[in-house]
Amino acid sequence: MVEQTQTQPQTTHPPQSPPPPPSSDPPPSPPNSSSKIPFRPKKIRKLSNSNPKPPTKKPQQEPPNSTPQILPPPPPPFIPPKTLSSEGEISTALRHLRTVDPHLARIIDFHDPPSFQNFHPPFHSLTRSILYQQLAVKAGDSIYSRFLSLCGDAGVLPDSVLALTPQQLRQIGISGRKASYLHDLASKYRSGILSDSSIVILDDKSLFSMLTMVKGIGPWSVHMFMIFSLHRPDVLPVGDLGVRKGVQLLYGLEDLPKPSQMEKLCERWRPYRSVGSWYMWRLVETKGASAMGSGVGSGQEPQLFDSVNGFANLGSLFEQPRPSD
Missing domain, CATH: 1.10.340.30 (Hypothetical protein; domain 2)
Structure with a gap:
């Protein structure tokens, strides 16, 4: 019996690629836990309601032992005083001025009362x-x-x-x-x-x-x-030269009073300083006729007012320049 030799099929392997050349770089080190980036949780954004409620303010508590602030009352409305053209107002003014200022009382008694008719x-x-x-x-x-x-x-x-x-x-x-x-x-x-x-x-x-x-x-x-x-009753023209000169003559002052002195000297005339000023123009106007009692003569009375709303015209006895303001 002829012995048969069984030949096994040879398996062919694909040619292997040559191994890579050894790298000169050092092998990578194992990862370090300290170099890891920390994990940050994402913020969850809450959606607001369509009709948000307004924040409620807490009532402010007053400190202990504090008194509530009381606001001052509003000033009363201005009520214009009676004008000097009102009936009986001149008589009231003259009574007051005679009472508070004996010096002025002599000038008042010497002249006719003023009239305000503009x-x-x-x-x-x-x-x-x-x-x-x-x-x-x-x-x-x-x-x-x-x-x-x-x-x-x-x-x-x-x-x-x-x-x-x-x-x-x-x-x-x-x-x-x-x-x-x-x-x-x-x-x-x-x-x-x-x-x-x-x-x-x-x-x-x-x-x-x-x-x-x-x-x-x-x-x-x-x-x-x-x-x-x-026709305001309580006006003192402190810058008027005639009124200042009249006050100087009335009280026998050595110098012409300054505006600040006028306020103090004429304070007693309130609330009728307009009438007191009117008599100062008269006093200066009659300066040469001894206004303290001798009269101004039998002739026509000197003109006190010119036609400019009754503005004082002191005449030739005392020339008052009209200010240009």
Whole structure:
């Protein structure tokens, strides 16, 4: 029996790639636990409700032993005093002045009582006072008469004054500077800063502040306006030279009193310092006739007021310059 040799099939292996050459780099070190990045949990954003509730404020607790703050009451509304043109007001003023000041009482007894009869509207009076600044009475009367004609039938009103050009005003003798004063006054009326109704109800201090905002109207003009146009009873024109000279004569002062001294000397006249000032003009006017008792003679009484809203005209015995403010 022939022995058969069984040949097993040879398995062929794919040729193996040569091993990589050894790396010169050191083998990687095992990871270090300290170099791991710490895990941060993600913040979960809560969705707000569609209608969130407003945060409630905790009531503020007052410190112990604290008293609640009491606000002062509002000042009472200003009530304008009776004007000097009111019935019986001059008599009341004279009784008061005679009582509080014996020196002034002798001057009061020597002269007739004052009369306040100018009733022009405030705007008209202020316009007039501007026109007469630094003018003699006759020159002022002439310019004022032409001014009234220029205003026409409408009268002296803010709109009629604003309608006049500086050239028209110069043609009747009003300087360019005074024309600007008139227009500034009328403009403040048109804008509502000033009005006849507000002027009447303002207290003296507020009125003084408002009117001195107008170009060409200074303290002296405001004081004269308050006395002779509004007939305010308690106005002391401390800067008026005639009133200061009258106080000097009344109390026998060596020097002309300063405005600060005037306030102190005339404090006793309140609330009728306007009337006391009126008598100071009379005292200076009659200086040469010994106002303390000898009279002014049988002739016509010297003119006290010119036609500028009754502004004082002290005459030749004591020349008072009209301030330009």
